[in-house]
Amino acid sequence: MKLPSMQRRTLMLLAVSIPIAATFGYVVLRSGPLAPVAVMTATAETRAISPALFGIGTVEARFSYKIGPIIAGRIGQIHVDVGEKVRAGQVLAEMDPVDLDERIAALDAAIRRAEASIKAAEAQVEDASVRKDYADTQERRYDALWKSRTVSEVAVETKRQDSQVALAAFSAAQSNLVAAQQDLQRNRADRDGLIKQRENLVLCAPVDGVIAARNAEPGTTMVAGQAVIEMIDPKNLWVNARFDQIAATGLRRDLPAQIALRSHSGASIPGKVTRVEVLADVVTEENLAKVEFETLPEPLPPIGELAEVTIVLPELPALPVIPNAAVQAVDGKAGVWKIENGKVHFVPVRVGASDLDGDVQVMDGLLVGDEIVVHSASRLTSTSRIHITDKSAELLK
Known part of the structure; x- marks a missing residue:
């Protein structure tokens, strides 16, 4: 029996459209917008974690010295250069003394003149003392003669006056x-002051160290307090580290640390927290700490080299722990996507400390054994269908 042409055309269209519709539906349901979201999951488990702090800092010298004149002057000579090792007391530079040497010589002459004046004054005092003693003797003698009416009253008054004159001369000589x-x-005090000024024009190393900077050259005029030479003590280096204030809870002195220098790739150097700064950086919202090397690396790192610092905090009591990547913010609330009966729903949680392995403690909101979403191929909603996978490649499709 032969079908009419209209029916044959309809059957042919159905034969073509049904497979196409089936294929389209399969594609939509498996890889289109209605396809289940590929997710990776984890289970909340009770475990103790050792939280740690991670910070970045720079290598600095614990003790640095800026050496310069205490009065304004011109640099005469500089005897050292950057990188040289110096010993305590070694002459680093000299300032131009200008007229200090001549002023010291003038004061030497003034001192000799003052010494000669003292000798002359001492001779005058001795002469005045002898004259005074003689005048006193004559006064007493004439007083005795006046009592016997041997001399006149005028002669007695004359001797008394001579005694007073001799006393005045003696007092003047003493003055x-x-x-x-x-x-x-x-003059000696002025000379000592100039000598100290002259000595201060010679800039010496206060300790054993290394020259870090040479800020001027001979002939440069420096003001008081301006550094000509900067030096450091290479035996005392530490890292000025910065830690995010949000994660800096527990940062304190004497905690063990691991220091990774850029010049020592792949190697960690043990250290410890020497000091936690009282003042934080209000601009970057970071806390500052000084981390000291337990053993100085060889060769010594340059000052200013970048370093990564990891500080291990004491182990915390066991609590439910989940991967930190599972915590997300939905409608301003922190929580996780919990899987129950093959469906997901958002559960707010309160998290605690975390470690550098990516685990975080859950204070409340989850129970041990709850299954949660760690990663998803796309953003999840309460109506999302999921497909659990352990392959990260599926999340990238």
Whole structure:
């Protein structure tokens, strides 16, 4: 029996469209917008974790010295260069003394003159003392003669006046001696001050160390306090590390640390927290700490080299633990996507400390054994269908 042409055409269209519709439906349900979302899961388990802090810092010298003149002057000579090792007391640079040497020589002459003046004043005092003693003797002698009416009253008054004049001369001689002695002390003090100024023009190393910077050259005029030479003590290096304030809970002194220098790739150097700074960086919202090397690396790292610091905190009591990647923010709340009966729903949680392995403690919101989503191929909703996989490649499709 032969079908009409209209029916044959309809059957042919159905034969073609049904497979196409089936294929389209399969594609939509398996790889289209209605396809289940590929997810990787994890289970909350009770475990103790050792939280750690991670920070980045730079190598610095614990003790650095800026050496310069205490008065304004011009640099005469510089005897060292950057990188040189120096010993304590070694001359690093010298300032131009200008006229200090001549002023010291003038004061030397003034001191000798003052010493000569003292000798002359002492001789005057001795002469005045002899004259005073003689005048006193004559006064007493004439007083005795006046009692026997051997001399006149005028002669007695004359001798008394001579005694007073001799006393005044003696007092003046003593004053001249004191003035000469004070002049000598003043000149010696001025000379000592100039000598100290002259000595301060010689810039010496306060300790054994290495020259870190040379800030000027001979002939440069420096103001008081301006550093000509900067040096460091290479035996005392530490890392000035920065830690995010959100994760800096528990940071304290004497905690063990591991230091990874950029110049020592793949190697960690043990250290410890020497000091936690009282002042934090309000701009970057970071806490600052100084981490000291337990053993200095060889060769010594350059000052300013970048370093990564890991500080291990004491182990915490066992609590439910999940991967940190599972925690997400939905509608401003932190929580996880929990799987129950093959479906997902969002559960708010309160998290605690975390470690550098990517695990975080759950204070409440989950029970041990709950299955949660760690990663998903696309954003999840309460109506999302899921497909559990352990292959990260499926999440990237």
